[in-house]
Amino acid sequence: MKKARTFADNGIRVAAQDGIGALIIDNPSRKNALTQAMWRAIPTAIDWLLDDARVHAIVMTGGGHTDFSAGADISEFDTVRADAGLARIYEADNSSAFEAIREARVPVIASLRGVCYGGAFGLAAAADLRIADDTAVFAIPAARLGLAYPADAVADLVRALGGQMARRALFTGQAFPASSLMACGFLSEVVVADSLDGAAFSLAKTIAANAPLSVIAAKMALRATEAQDERLLTEAAVLGAATFESADYREGRAAFREKRQPVFTGE
Structure with missing residues (x-):
């Protein structure tokens, strides 16, 4: 809508x-x-x-x-x-x-x-x-x-x-x-x-169409790297680590195994 x-x-x-x-x-x-x-x-x-x-x-x-x-x-x-x-x-x-x-x-x-x-x-x-x-x-x-x-x-x-x-x-x-x-x-x-x-x-x-949490983590990592800001670098590390606990990470692996397009939810 x-x-x-x-x-x-x-x-x-x-x-x-x-x-x-x-x-x-x-x-x-x-x-x-x-x-x-x-x-x-x-x-x-x-x-x-x-x-x-x-x-x-x-x-x-x-x-x-x-x-x-x-x-x-x-x-x-x-x-x-x-x-x-x-x-x-x-x-x-x-x-x-x-x-x-x-x-x-x-x-x-x-x-x-x-x-x-x-x-x-x-x-x-x-x-x-x-x-x-x-x-x-x-x-x-x-x-x-x-x-x-x-x-x-x-x-x-x-x-x-x-x-x-x-x-x-x-x-x-x-x-x-x-x-x-x-x-x-x-x-x-x-x-x-x-x-x-x-x-x-x-x-x-x-x-x-990509995993939202992965894209958000990537943007933060890019910002942190360009700025060389310790606070942003720490935030980027936290966001990156969270992707490995996400439902989207499980969906991405399952889609790869099943040879299909993943359906991500941002969770």
């Missing part, structure tokens, strides 16, 4: 079906630019997908058919980022959204077409996997606007782009085609435009 909700006056939409969630940045008249309310809604939307809909994978995409997102809605800046104090509040909202994507317990796939600029580039960098079509263009125009990019988002960019490409993106503000970001490893796949949705949701379906 399909479940759905909207947040931030319909600017953030979520839906879930068959263990797969969708998070849609939906402001197509402004190239899916994110208002402050939309930034603030992202963590709540992710929580809904995880805790209410109980999805096993999430696809993050833009509304309409042309763009992922132009990033923060600059038309608000005279109000919501008018001075350093307001800018710090706004940046905290950005960081909470990046964190929600980065720390979601299930894999998040960014499905990218058209413009992926500024904060939207940051959301994509926080995701686990990124697929783009051949219309996608990426840029971080912060240096051209006279503002700074949040440090936690810069860390995501360094992990996802590599140090040299992250520096080039931040220092120059120039735009990069999907082919350049495929070459540096930011993207796992580039497809023709009409194939993007199918590719992203096919990948999510493949992930969702």
Whole structure:
């Protein structure tokens, strides 16, 4: 059964079906630019997908058919980022959204077409996997606007782009085609435009068909390894050990013996 909700006056939409969630940045008249309310809604939307809909994978995409997102809605800046104090509040909202994507317990796939600029580039960098079509263009125009990019988002960019490409993106503000970001490893796949949705949701379906506890443990182990964080490493070890006591581990072995597809329950 399909479940759905909207947040931030319909600017953030979520839906879930068959263990797969969708998070849609939906402001197509402004190239899916994110208002402050939309930034603030992202963590709540992710929580809904995880805790209410109980999805096993999430696809993050833009509304309409042309763009992922132009990033923060600059038309608000005279109000919501008018001075350093307001800018710090706004940046905290950005960081909470990046964190929600980065720390979601299930894999998040960014499905990218058209413009992926500024904060939207940051959301994509926080995701686990990124697929783009051949219309996608990426840029971080912060240096051209006279503002700074949040440090936690810069860390995501360094992990996802590599140090040299992250520096080039931040220092120059120039735009990069999907082919350049495929070459540096930011993207796992580039497809023709009409194939993007199918590719992203096919990948999510493949992930969702696997043992949920194994995938959750794998994501935590990856995060812990990248961060070299002792707390996360300990949590990853606990999650990994728990898989060997799970019903899904018994089902996986039985399916292998019986030469059939396993049916996992996440228990």
